[in-house]
Amino acid sequence: LAKQVGVPAIVVFLNKEDQVDDKELLELVELEVRDILDKYGFASDDIPVLAGSALLALEALVENEDIKPGDNEWVDKIYKLMETVDQHIPTPEREMDKPFLLAVEDVFSITGRGTVATGRVERGSLKVGDTVEIIGLSDTKSTTVTGIEMFQKTLDETIAGDNVGILLRGVQKKDIERGMVIAKPGTITPHTKFEGQVYVLTPEEGGRKSGFFKGYQPQFYVRTTDVTGKIMSFSYIKQRNPSELSTMHSNPMVCPGDYVNMVIELITPIAIEK
Structure with a gap:
């Protein structure tokens, strides 16, 4: 499924290592995981495979939240996992060069101001005053952006990756719902x-x-x-x-x-x- 939806990079973590007495069994599991990765088109030789126990690491941190690297074997394995993720998983690039698109997650009304649609900006950028289309589930509607807000801060512009609320002129709450998209006019149908x-x-x-x-x-x-x-x-x-x-x-x-x-x-x- 990860390959089918286009996941570009993977780090494998074998959990519950503390329940395995035979280290050779852990090696066999790793070989089996690599075979599965190869089967689905991933280059398993280039994929890091680590083992540890998330539960024991959590219990150690709950007991002493000031644990430092080197103090606990299981916590160190989680640190190692995160270091490996930082090294092998590329930082996603914001798609700034594409037309604006946001999938609506929720809708609510602000008394005296109008209807706000919230969601994550999938691509592009949007400024207050821009014209957008509301697409899907019913007839396409055109409207103007009269406000943008993120974490209770008013913005003049939003870009790809932001989670925002968009205030839409002349749109009633009944006219927009989760599952619709807000996009630059003429870019998606x-x-x-x-x-x-x-x-x-x-x-x-x-x-x-x-x-x-x-x-x-x-x-x-x-x-x-x-x-x-x-x-x-x-x-x-x-x-x-x-x-x-x-x-x-x-x-x-x-x-x-x-x-x-x-x-x-x-x-x-x-x-x-x-």
């Missing part, structure tokens, strides 16, 4: 139909135990919204067990572990893009 590449998680990965057919209607989560969609058609990219009846059946079935291309039709329009 609502759709009810799209094609996507899908990997179906197996039971071992926390996914499905059974397959499904064309016409299945699951929930689709996009940014801050979830909406029901119908699988109109699919084609196999790679099957986990291609010899199964799923390929021979007159009504083919998608099984856990399969990679497929799907055409989806949603019951309501949402703002999506490639």
Whole structure:
């Protein structure tokens, strides 16, 4: 799943090391983890794998919050984990060069001022006085930004990565809801139909135990919204067990572990893009 959604870098931490008496067993677990990483397209030789006990480290810090590096083995392992994360996980770059977009997380009204939509700025920048569009779940609306606030401070401008509240002119609370997006006009449009590449998680990965057919209607989560969609058609990219009846059946079935291309039709329009 991490590979499918585009996670670029990973550090592995094997927890509960204190419950393993045989160190060779820990080495076998690490080898198995690296095999799994390779299976899903990660370069396991370049990925750090560390072990420790989060519980014992926490208990030590609760007992003595002034513990310094070198005072406790389990706390040191957590320090080492964070140092490794700092070294191997790149700092995300703010997408400042792209058009403004914010997915609405919550909406509330301020007496005498108007409607405020809150969320994290996904990309771009926005200034007070800018014109924006509210897109998805209903008809697209155009409005003007009359105020921006972050952590109870008034701003003239917000940029990618900020969690802000945006005051919108002439918009009623009933006109905007969680799952809509606020964007620069003309940069993103609502759709009810799209094609996507899908990997179906197996039971071992926390996914499905059974397959499904064309016409299945699951929930689709996009940014801050979830909406029901119908699988109109699919084609196999790679099957986990291609010899199964799923390929021979007159009504083919998608099984856990399969990679497929799907055409989806949603019951309501949402703002999506490639």
